[in-house]
Amino acid sequence: MPKRPRRPLRCRHCDQKAVINMRQHKLALCGPHFVEWVHKQTERSIKKWRMFTRDERVLVAVSGGKDSLALWDILLELGYQADGLYIGLGIDGGVHYSDQSHEYIRQFIAQRGGDLTLHVVDVAEVYGASIPQAAQLSRRGRAKPCSLCGLTKRHIMNRIAREHGYHVLATGHNLDDEVAVLFGNTLQWAVGYLTRQGPLLPPSHPGLARKVKPLFRFYEREMAAYAIVRGIEYVYDECPFAEGATSIRHKELLNQLEAQSPGAKLHFYLNFLRAREEHGLFQTVQEQIELHTCPTCGQPTTNEGQCAFCRTWERVQERVGALPHTPQGANAP
Ligand code: SF4
Ligand SMILES: [Zn+2]
Numbered sequence: 270m271p272k273r274p275r276r277p278l279r280c281r282h283c284d285q286k287a288v289i290n291m292r293q294h295k296l297a298l299c300g301p302h303f304v305e306w307v308h309k310q311t312e313r314s315i316k317k318w319r320m321f322t323r324d325e326r327v328l329v330a331v332s333g334g335k336d337s338l339a340l341w342d343i344l345l346e347l348g349y350q351a352d353g354l355y356i357g358l359g360i361d362g363g364v365h366y367s368d369q370s371h372e373y374i375r376q377f378i379a380q381r382g383g384d385l386t387l388h389v390v391d392v393a394e395v396y397g398a399s400i401p402q403a404a405q406l407s408r409r410g411r412a413k414p415c416s417l418c419g420l421t422k423r424h425i426m427n428r429i430a431r432e433h434g435y436h437v438l439a440t441g442h443n444l445d446d447e448v449a450v451l452f453g454n455t456l457q458w459a460v461g462y463l464t465r466q467g468p469l470l471p472p473s474h475p476g477l478a479r480k481v482k483p484l485f486r487f488y489e490r491e492m493a494a495y496a497i498v499r500g501i502e503y504v505y506d507e508c509p510f511a512e513g514a515t516s517i518r519h520k521e522l523l524n525q526l527e528a529q530s531p532g533a534k535l536h537f538y539l540n541f542l543r544a545r546e547e548h549g550l551f552q553t554v555q556e557q558i559e560l561h562t563c564p565t566c567g568q569p570t571t572n573e574g575q576c577a578f579c580r581t582w583e584r585v586q587e588r589v590g591a592l593p594h595t596p597q598g599a600n601a602p
């Protein structure tokens with residue numbers, strides 16, 4: 270018997286054609302109802318985790334990717350005081366990665382009438398070398414600049430938040446990002462990291478902003494769908510240095526698991542949070558971490574004396590004169 274053509278999926282609320290089917294929630298929604306759902310879920314996460322209130326100023330780290338731009342859009346739509354921070358890493362990789370990223374952010378702002386605040390920190394301009402150059406000059410990042418890049422981004426985010434009096438620093442990490450990190454840390458039993466991972470990280474030091482991840486419950490495909498429905502253009506290319514990263518391999522494995530058991534990623538992450546919050550998992554470790562203040566920049570450090578950021582960048586600046594001229598595209602991995 271010939272198969273009857275499948276009826277397109279319909280929105281649960283209005284019977285219009287659905288733009289997304291979220292199997293883990295058994296929920297299909299049309300564009301407007303999906304946007305409404307994303308806004309409600311984000312608001313719920315912000316309230317449940319006491320991330321911030323409408324009286325507080327939020328600094329959103331925007332990279333030009335779908336998640337961070339979606340986050341900025343959602344917070345603005347929900348009426349929060351959200352400004353952006355873009356860090357120009359100077360990564361070219363043959364695709365003008367950093368330039369492209371900045372351009373999408375400018376476009377996002379222009380689409381909203383241009384009346385948004387964006388702080389821009391160009392690493393090469395401020396510190397004397399781009400991330401790929403600095404990785405070459407320092408001992409960090411012989412293979413890849415990622416550890417130096419992460420260290421630098423964290424430092425700059427803390428610095429800008431402090432200098433401009435932001436209460437909160439928000440990043441666009443989605444559930445797939447969070448679960449991949451959790452999976453990696455669990456495979457290693459990296460207890461120190463497992464202690465700190467979560468949607469809300471209280472300030473570890475006086476004067477620092479608390480760190481929040483309001484999109485932690487959304488799957489990556491949900492954020493991609495949100496960006497499309499909202500007409501947000503974003504940089505599709507991954508950073509060229511991300512290729513071959515362990516977290517990407519972990520994401521692939523977790524996607525296979527999710528395909529067989531919808532909701533597996535969400536439950537893995539939420540049950541981890543529950544085990545920690547309700548059953549005190551890793552609590553003793555939390556109490557043992559002692560932080561010091563870096564005498565140069567005033568940010569926290571686990572060792573006494575200068576922090577890793579100041580040590581590394583001092584070394585880079587000492588050697589920066591020896592840097593050969595780097596033509597466009599030469600920092601491809
Ligand atoms: S993948 Fe790119 S942006 Fe991410 S940490 Fe590595 S160098 Fe930085
Ligand atoms: Zn609908």
Ligand SMILES: [Zn+2]
Nearest residue numbers: 563566576579
């Ligand atoms: Zn320092």
